[in-house]
Amino acid sequence: MTRPPFDPNLIKTSADEVRPAFAATLTVTQLTQLIKRTLEERLPSTIQVIGQISNFKRHSSGHLYFVLKDERSELSCVMWRSDAVRLKFNATDGLEVIATGHIDLFERSGRYQLYARRIEPRGVGALELAFRQLRGKLENEGLFDPTRKCALPRFPRRIAVVTSLDGAALRDILQTLLRRFPCVDVLVYPVAVQGPSAAGEIASAVALLNANSDQLGGIDVIIVGRGGGSLEDLWAFNEEVVARAIFDSRIPVISAVGHETDVTISDLVADVRAATPTAAAELATPVRDELTSDLARTARLLLRHLTHAIALRRASLTAVCERSAIRRPLDVVQRRDEIVDDLNTRMQQGLINRMHHLHRKLGAMEITVLRIAPQAFTAQLRERIAAAEHRMERSVTRNVHHWERRLNDRAARFADIHPKRRWERLSDRIDQMTRRLEALSHNSVLRRGFTLTRLSRGRGLLRSPTQVRDGELIVTDTAGGSVESRVVNLKQMELFDGP
Amino acid sequence: MTEKPLTFEAALQRLEKLTVEIERGEIGLEDSITRYEEGMKLLDHCRQMLAAAEQRIQKLTANPDGTLNATDAPELGKSNRPAARDD
Numbered sequence: 187m188t189r190p191p192f193d194p195n196l197i198k199t200s201a202d203e204v205r206p207a208f209a210a211t212l213t214v215t216q217l218t219q220l221i222k223r224t225l226e227e228r229l230p231s232t233i234q235v236i237g238q239i240s241n242f243k244r245h246s247s248g249h250l251y252f253v254l255k256d257e258r259s260e261l262s263c264v265m266w267r268s269d270a271v272r273l274k275f276n277a278t279d280g281l282e283v284i285a286t287g288h289i290d291l292f293e294r295s296g297r298y299q300l301y302a303r304r305i306e307p308r309g310v311g312a313l314e315l316a317f318r319q320l321r322g323k324l325e326n327e328g329l330f331d332p333t334r335k336c337a338l339p340r341f342p343r344r345i346a347v348v349t350s351l352d353g354a355a356l357r358d359i360l361q362t363l364l365r366r367f368p369c370v371d372v373l374v375y376p377v378a379v380q381g382p383s384a385a386g387e388i389a390s391a392v393a394l395l396n397a398n399s400d401q402l403g404g405i406d407v408i409i410v411g412r413g414g415g416s417l418e419d420l421w422a423f424n425e426e427v428v429a430r431a432i433f434d435s436r437i438p439v440i441s442a443v444g445h446e447t448d449v450t451i452s453d454l455v456a457d458v459r460a461a462t463p464t465a466a467a468e469l470a471t472p473v474r475d476e477l478t479s480d481l482a483r484t485a486r487l488l489l490r491h492l493t494h495a496i497a498l499r500r501a502s503l504t505a506v507c508e509r510s511a512i513r514r515p516l517d518v519v520q521r522r523d524e525i526v527d528d529l530n531t532r533m534q535q536g537l538i539n540r541m542h543h544l545h546r547k548l549g550a551m552e553i554t555v556l557r558i559a560p561q562a563f564t565a566q567l568r569e570r571i572a573a574a575e576h577r578m579e580r581s582v583t584r585n586v587h588h589w590e591r592r593l594n595d596r597a598a599r600f601a602d603i604h605p606k607r608r609w610e611r612l613s614d615r616i617d618q619m620t621r622r623l624e625a626l627s628h629n630s631v632l633r634r635g636f637t638l639t640r641l642s643r644g645r646g647l648l649r650s651p652t653q654v655r656d657g658e659l660i661v662t663d664t665a666g667g668s669v670e671s672r673v674v675n676l677k678q679m680e681l682f683d684g685p
Numbered sequence: 686m687t688e689k690p691l692t693f694e695a696a697l698q699r700l701e702k703l704t705v706e707i708e709r710g711e712i713g714l715e716d717s718i719t720r721y722e723e724g725m726k727l728l729d730h731c732r733q734m735l736a737a738a739e740q741r742i743q744k745l746t747a748n749p750d751g752t753l754n755a756t757d758a759p760e761l762g763k764s765n766r767p768a769a770r771d772d
Contacts, residue, residue: 341693346745351761360742360762368740374761375745375753390747398753402745474735481735484700485728491707492721499714634718 215293222291225298229289235261235300236308239281244270250277254285254300262299263287269303274316274421282308313417317424320451324426329433335457336438338470341477342406345470346373346437348391353379355413355442355463362467367474373402379412384422389431396435408435409466410452411442420444423452432456442466496631632665639663642670651676693734696727703727 212220237254244250248267253260263285265273277283287302307315324330345363349355356374363370375395377387392408399405410432412420422428423443429451432439441456442463453459460466632638639648642659654660654673662669691699703724707717744758 339694341697343692356761360740364740364762369735371741371743372762373743373745373755374758394747394751394753395745397751402753402755477735478732481728481731484704485725487704488700488707488721488724488728491704492717495707495710495714495717498710631718 214296218291218293218296222293225289225291231288232286233289233300234284234286236282236284237261239277239283240279242277242279250302252277254283262297263302264299265302265305273305274312275307276316276319277305284308311417313421313424317451320424320426320429321454324429324451324455329429330454334433338438338440338458339406340472342367342370342470344371344373344403344405346375346395346402346405346408348375348377348388348395348408348410349412349463350379351376353413355379355411358413358462358464359409359411359442359467362464363471366468367471369474370471371403373405378422380415380419380422385425385428388422389425389427392428392431392435392439396437399437405437407470408437408439409442409460409463409470410439410456411460411463411466412444413463414444414448420448420450423450425451428452429455440466440469632663635665637662637664691727691730693731696731696734700724700727700731 235254237256240253240255240260242250242252248270250263250265250270250273252263252265254263255261265287284306285300285302286304286306287300289298290301291298306312310318328334347356347359349359351374360372363372373395375391377391378384379388388410392410395402395405395408410423410428412423420443423441432441432452432455438457440458440460441450441452442460442465443450443452444462446461449459458466458469460469640646640661640663641648641653642661645653648654648660654676656673656676658673660671660673662671703720706712707720707724710717712720740762742758742762743755744761745753745755747753
């Protein structure tokens with residue numbers, strides 16, 4: 187695109203004032219100087235021009251060259267590096283801007299140009315635009331990606347705070363940390379939080395904290411922030427260099443800039459955004475008092491579980507003891523004895539019955555013989571019968587003795603030999619079980635150094651100080667024996683409550 | 686390399702494990718008591734960590750070689766006027 191050639195008509199109005207001396211033929215330089223002077227005299231020293239940027243070029247020297255144009259005209263523009271560095275947003279082709287500067291003539295090429303000192307985007311503020319541009323750029327690069335964010339440690343030991351020494355932010359952070367979690371170490375890294383050097387200082391602080399974390403004993407969290415202020419005041423936290431330093435930080439970063447409503451690039455890129463510096467300190471730490479009572483609760487829980495585990499064992503011990511083999515080991519033997527006795531009784535009774543039966547039969551025979559036989563046979567018969575009776579009696583007696591012996595033998599087998607062996611086996615098993623149960627009993631706990639304290643006069647175990655009074659006797663069982671002692675100092679307290 | 690003292694977080698994790706093991710009752714009584722004792726030691730360790738320090742504040746200054754100096758700065762934590770809430 188060619189720039190429009192210098193058109194003398196544009197300064198036609200000045201021509202009336204040109205002194206007659208110059209009405210004659212002029213050198214190019216003379217004319218150019220005339221035009222230059224005319225421009226200086228006739229145009230205000232500061233001009234604001236609205237136009238669309240085109241042909242934008244950033245020279246390696248840092249100077250900006252571009253053209254401002256509207257539907258009908260174009261204007262060459264220059265912005266020197268010294269002004270260009272203050273430009274927050276990226277000027278790009280097509281952007282509607284208001285450029286502020288002055289018009290001057292570049293004598294060597296005879297061109298006039300706008301020397302812009304400031305460029306403002308039209309419609310939105312420059313900072314606003316810059317914020318949007320950087321946010322878009324970093325978002326595309328993935329700097330705000332939620333999956334790249336680190337979780338904060340639950341129990342930090344060392345927190346670094348990057349902020350100004352003068353601000354309310356530092357005081358708020360330190361006081362909040364002291365209130366919630368005074369056992370944390372705080373490393374304060376003083377930086378400027380506004381002004382031209384602020385962004386660089388903040389970025390370098392974050393980088394140096396990362397680099398020196400180990401030497402400083404390990405930093406768990408970095409809080410970067412400041413109190414409230416205008417958008418310009420907070421601007422350092424919208425600078426790319428700060429965003430990149432935070433993104434590169436291996437240590438989790440909490441960004442706490444300004445008020446609830448202020449959102450900065452630093453907030454977006456940080457691992458956690460806190461609405462205020464106070465909130466940052468709250469996010470970084472647990473409450474110590476809560477932790478202490480959590481620990482007390484854990485202690486009670488542990489004790490309850492252990493007590494329960496012991497109670498379970500005691501219950502199974504009781505269950506084993508309840509079983510008949512242990513409670514009445516003689517039952518089995520005694521039952522066998524009963525059977526033997528019963529058999530013996532029944533057999534003797536059977537023999538006696540049989541004898542009585544034979545007696546009755548004999549008596550009947552005697553009567554029959556006496557009735558049918560003649561008198562002569564009587565004496566002889568009586569004799570034979572008596573002999574038979576005697577034999578029979580002897581045989582029965584022998585029989586009885588025989589049965590008695592056999593019964594006694596069998597009884598002896600049950601009552602003597604067999605039951606004895608059985609008893610020995612049983613008592614072996616009982617011994618074994620006793621040993622196994624003993625291992626589970628409180629005696630083994632005593633051997634490990636625990637003691638049982640009993641109340642005097644057989645009133646059971648001491649489980650709470652409320653059961654005794656000062657001066658009362660208590661008995662402590664240890665593995666080696668018992669100790670009797672007197673209560674001198676009663677303390678009733680919750681287990682592990684309070685530091 | 687010396688053994689680092691257990692961090693608060695690690696101690697809490699171990700405690701949780703011990704508690705669950707004792708609670709489940711799958712381990713023997715002796716093991717339960719061993720775990721109980723370990724748990725009590727851990728609890729003590731945690732309580733000491735919490736109780737130990739009062740707030741220590743240090744100020745950092747950067748050296749030209751990129752290292753940092755830490756100096757105690759308790760005065761930063763002492764404020765004569767009430768903190769201006771910035772929210």
